[in-house]
Every structure is written in structure tokens, then in C-alpha cells.
Amino acid sequence: MSVIPAHVGSLSIAGEPEEFLNAEAVPAQEFTGTEYRIVDPALRRLSPGMPAFVEVSPDGDTDAGAWVPADAHVDPLFGFVYLTTAPGPEALVRVSGASLPVHPVALVRSISLSVTNDVVELQVMGDGYKRRAVSLRDFSGELVGLTALDEGFMDGAPLLVEVSKGAGSEVFRAWVKVPELSHKLTPGALYERTVKFIGHAFPTGSGAAIAWGYGTP
Structure with missing residues (x-):
């Protein structure tokens, strides 16, 4: 009987x-009237580099001529659809659009994540105290896997990674780039691969950016 090593x-x-x-x-x-979500879980991971089109049938009619384009933006990590105006009950x-299928590549022994904010000073001549505001946000981290991780990680392209604890649990999804990949042989005869990653954000239709998140698949 094969033994599955401890993993998260x-x-x-x-x-x-x-x-x-x-x-x-x-x-x-x-x-609340404007928030929808794609039903099929396999279609909730969308390619941020390809457009997503949202259509509404205000009266619930399924005929081809009943559908009209809607002003909305789609969360490419979890498939939420945010309409500008409520379409009616x-x-x-x-x-x-275009979905991103995922395939498992490793068991994960550990994962860490750090989110940072760049803080800039806003004071002008005559101010008695410093004033600050958050400008750019970033994230980075590393994960340790127990399977070969070389494929696809070191070609420099942005990657959508997904870490799951199992059926029914929330998942961590993030767009990352990988500047470093290392290997280690542990005393238990396990090859550990450590992936260090940095965030890679994509703009959304709302004028914001999306890079990572936790949520229900």
C-alpha cells in the first residue's frame, strides 16, 4: 500500500x-440585485487576457432576440458577475468568455503569503504632521510541494495557481510569477520543491486590479 506524505x-x-x-x-x-455568479464551477476561472461578455434577458425570455448586452464586469478568479444596474426580478x-481549466501538479506541504502596501507621504509646506496614504499593493510568498514542479513554473509567463484543501473547502487562487524554484531532499527521503512567487495583477472592468483571493470554487 502506498503512503501519502503529510500535506495541507x-x-x-x-x-x-x-x-x-x-x-x-x-x-x-x-x-442585492446586481450580483450574480456563473453556475458551472469549471467556468468560474476566467482568462483575464480575453474579454467576457455579459447579456441579460430582462423579462426572463430565453428566445435569442430577448438578450441584450449588459454593462458589467466579471471577477476572473471566482466567476462573480457585477452588473451596473439591477436587471429586475x-x-x-x-x-x-474563456475559462481556464486546471490540473493538479503537486501535494502542498506548506504555503505562506505576505501582502504589502506602499505608503507615500502627502504633507505639503506648512503641515505640522505627516500625512500618509496607501498607494500600490503587492503580495508574495512561497509554497513547498512534494512532486516535481518544474513544468510551467520557470518560463516567465504569469501563472494561475490554485491551492485546495479538499472537496467542499475554500481555495486560494492567485496570478503569480516565479523568480525562484529550489529542490531539497529531506531525511524522510522526500524531495521537496520550494516555489517562491510574486504577485501579478490584471486590470478589471471596474478600474481596479485582481491578483489573488480566497473563495468557494
């Missing part, structure tokens, strides 16, 4: 984008 979860990385059309979105859990919402 599994690591998956995203593959090539796959286009999809007219995926159903339903009111999200914290629904009978409305149907659908999304077309």
Missing part, C-alpha cells in the same frame, strides 16, 4: 484558455 492541500495550475458561450449566471449568495443573465 494540493496545488493545481491553469492550462490554456477554452472559450465558452452563454454560461448561465444566477443570483449570488449575498444578492425576472431577469436571466448569461456570460461568454
Whole structure:
């Protein structure tokens, strides 16, 4: 019988984008009239480099002519759809875009994450005290895996990584770049691969940026 070494979860990385059309979105859990979410979990990881189109049928009609483009933006990490205006109680919402399938690459022994804020001074001549504001945000971290991690990690391209503790648990998803990958042989005859990563943000339709988050798959 094979022995599974101690680990806290599994690591998956995203593959090539796959286009999809007219995926159903339903009111999200914290629904106030404008928040929806793509129903199919496999379509909730979207490629931020490809556009996502949101359409609404205000009267709930499924005929082709009933759908109209909607002003909205889509969270590419977890598939939430944020409409600018409430479409009404009978409305149907659908999304077309490109999803990112993931495949497991390693068991994760540990993961650490650090989020930082750049703070700038705002004082002008005559101020008696310093005033400061947060400008740019960043994150970095490292994870230790128990399987070969070389594939896809060192080519310099941004990677979507996903760390999961198992079925039913929240997942950590992040866009990262990998400046360093190291190997170590432990006393238990396990090869540990340590991946050091830094955040890579993509702009969203709201004018903000998205890089990482925790959530329900």
C-alpha cells in the first residue's frame, strides 16, 4: 500500500484558455440585485487576457432576440458577475468568455503569503504632521510541494495557481510569477520543491486590479 506524505492541500495550475458561450449566471449568495455568479464551477476561472461578455434577458425570455448586452464586469478568479444596474426580478443573465481549466501538479506541504502596501507621504509646506496614504499593493510568498514542479513554473509567463484543501473547502487562487524554484531532499527521503512567487495583477472592468483571493470554487 502506498503512503501519502503529510500535506495541507494540493496545488493545481491553469492550462490554456477554452472559450465558452452563454454560461448561465444566477443570483449570488449575498444578492442585492446586481450580483450574480456563473453556475458551472469549471467556468468560474476566467482568462483575464480575453474579454467576457455579459447579456441579460430582462423579462426572463430565453428566445435569442430577448438578450441584450449588459454593462458589467466579471471577477476572473471566482466567476462573480457585477452588473451596473439591477436587471429586475425576472431577469436571466448569461456570460461568454474563456475559462481556464486546471490540473493538479503537486501535494502542498506548506504555503505562506505576505501582502504589502506602499505608503507615500502627502504633507505639503506648512503641515505640522505627516500625512500618509496607501498607494500600490503587492503580495508574495512561497509554497513547498512534494512532486516535481518544474513544468510551467520557470518560463516567465504569469501563472494561475490554485491551492485546495479538499472537496467542499475554500481555495486560494492567485496570478503569480516565479523568480525562484529550489529542490531539497529531506531525511524522510522526500524531495521537496520550494516555489517562491510574486504577485501579478490584471486590470478589471471596474478600474481596479485582481491578483489573488480566497473563495468557494
